[in-house]
Amino acid sequence: MSSYGADIGIDFGSDNVRVYMPGKGVVIDEASVVVFHRETGAMIEVGDRGRELLLADPGSCVPVRPLVFGSIRRHDAALLLMKRMIWRVLGGRGFTKPRVVLTVPSCPSDVEIRAWMTMATEAGARSVMLLEAPMAAAMGADMNVFDARGQMMVDVGAEVTDIGVIAVGEMIVSERVRTGGRAMDAAIQKHIRADKGLVLGDMAAEDVKRRVGVARNGFEPSSAMVHGRDLETGLPRQEAISTEDVFEAISGKIDEIIEGIRCVLQKVPVEIGSDISSHRIVLAGGTSRLRGLSDAISEGVGLPVRVARDPEFCNIRGIGKFIADIDPRMTTAIKSV
Ligand SMILES: Nc1ncnc2c1ncn2[C@@H]1O[C@H](COP(=O)(O)OP(=O)(O)OP(=O)(O)O)[C@@H](O)[C@H]1O
Ligand SMILES: [Mg+2]
Structure with missing residues (x-):
């Protein structure tokens, strides 16, 4: 452990929360959701288990992202x-208060920093x-962030695209940029409803x-x-959705x-700028798995682009590296108030 001695790292995303512990790696990778009881308002569960309970009994659960x-x-x-x-990963250790490293979106305001x-x-x-986030993702993608030549990381997540x-x-x-996978899901729902008279749930659109x-x-x-549900009759209906339908729906979000x-x-x-063009722009985040995204970006900006390995884990892997060997040269990406 470094002299800063952080005990855990957390990548708290709009869609997923991932937790890292030194010596153990990524120990939690779950849905970023809290489920409350509809009538009492009490918390029922969080994470993947909360999502399962929600699916089993939607009537009595209210999910909150x-x-x-x-x-x-x-x-x-x-x-x-x-x-x-924190309780799940440290509960058995007598609750020693941990030192925590967290990712935050690019250019956080002082208000946001204080809130975190x-x-x-x-x-x-x-x-x-x-x-x-882009600094954590770059470290997790094995980019040499101390290189004097500029490099670009683009973390395309669920609700945010962080560019650094x-x-x-x-x-x-x-x-x-306030767009990502969830905006694409919403665009698919809107397009399929207008074009095919079919109402899709959030999970069907993402799927x-x-x-x-x-x-x-x-x-x-x-x-x-x-x-989905037929818009006119209100009855369940299934339909084939093509690559073309989806592309038509989401192309505005890609733009x-x-x-x-x-x-x-x-x-x-x-x-x-010329350094960036001699490297490749690197994509991380779950949405960078969308087929053809790296080529679409490459054509759009006229520079080569690649997707990092296991892109949704770049941020949490990067936090792991940061915890293991924090470097005093890294200044502006670390935030405090
Ligand atoms: N194979 C895939 N094709 C397209 N999109 C995908 C694929 N796999 C995952 N995604 C999308 O990736 C997104 C989740 O990515 P990620 O876990 O990086 O988000 P997050 O960190 O929780 O969110 P954010 O960084 O925006 O706060 C979801 O919108 C999901 O639909
Ligand atoms: Mg993220």
Whole structure:
């Protein structure tokens, strides 16, 4: 353990929460959700178990996602989730207050930084360090963040796309674009409803995106059967949704990601811009698994792009590396107030 001695790392995302412990690796990877009882308002469960209970008995459960666009929207729910995660990994250790490293979206405001620090402290942390998502993701993707040449990391998550240009251990330019996998799911729901008169649930939309979603034209056509509700009759109906349907629905969201990257590229100093073009832009986050996304971005910005290994785990892997060997050269990506 480093001299900073952080005991656990947490990547608290809009969709998933992942927890790292030195010597053990990623010990939790679960849904970022807290389920409350509809009548009493008491918390029933959190994480994957909460999601299972919700599916089994939707009538008496109210699910709450603590984050919106990567920021804490429901302090009570975020606190319950974090407390439960800390208890789960350290409960058997006599509750020694842990030192915690957390990821936060790019360019957090002072208000956001305070909200994260307060929440983690109330959850039982004795000290808190915040690391901007692109820096954590870059470390987790094995990029040399201390290289003097600029490199770009784009973390395409569920609600946020965090873009960062990194050199000499610092974030040179960063940007948070409020789009990601969940906006794509919503776009699929809207399009299928308008085009086919079929109302899809959140899970069905996400499922069809993962199965036949593409970020650009040129893929072999394929389709997937989805279950939904007929808009007119209100009865259950199933229909085949094609790659083309999904592409039509989500292409606007892909354009938003490309536009965000272009904006960042326009802000970087000229020399750094040429560094980025000699490297490849690296994608992390679950949505970078969307077929064709790296090619679509590459065509959109005119630079080579690659997807990191196990992209949804880059942030938490990066926190693990940060905890193991914190480097004093890294300054601007660590936040505190
Ligand atoms: N194979 C796939 N194809 C397309 N999208 C995928 C695939 N696998 C996962 N996703 C999407 O990845 C997203 C989750 O990614 P991730 O775990 O990085 O998000 P998060 O860190 O919780 O969210 P955020 O960083 O936005 O707060 C979901 O929207 C999910 O639908
Ligand atoms: Mg994330």
